[in-house]
Amino acid sequence: MDNCDWCNLSEEDKQFKVYESKSWSVFLSDEQDYIGRCILVLKRHCNSLSELTDGEWDELRNLVCKVEICLKTVLGATLCNWSCLMNNFYKELEPNPHLHIHVRPRYEKPVMFNGNTYTDSEYGHHYALHKSGEISAKDKEEVFILLKEWLNR
């Protein structure tokens, strides 16, 4: 799709890619409101989960397992919130969504990085849409390296 931003990711968009399979790419999200938040993007243009091929579903299943174990092992996540929303695409006059899935790790206990403490104050509840508090660039880089190393071992 020539006019789809998700089919034409820039090098800058791709700089936080932590893992890649045949059909999917996994990126550390720009937003780190929940430490380790990632996004799974299907490499081909596809509008919805219901249009995935059997092979893409198989890969997605393996990826969900792999990413969950990674977030629990590396960052100490208690559980993961998975969501496939696509709502922003439908603000357009002619929606043409590109399938992607968000994963937000949720934490019973605070996560510590370089002396910084990140707390999941909504733990046990729906994730916050506008969460306060920013991750430092240094901590984001460290999370990126840790996840990338674990996923590509």
Ligand SMILES: [Zn+2]
């Ligand atoms: Zn696309």
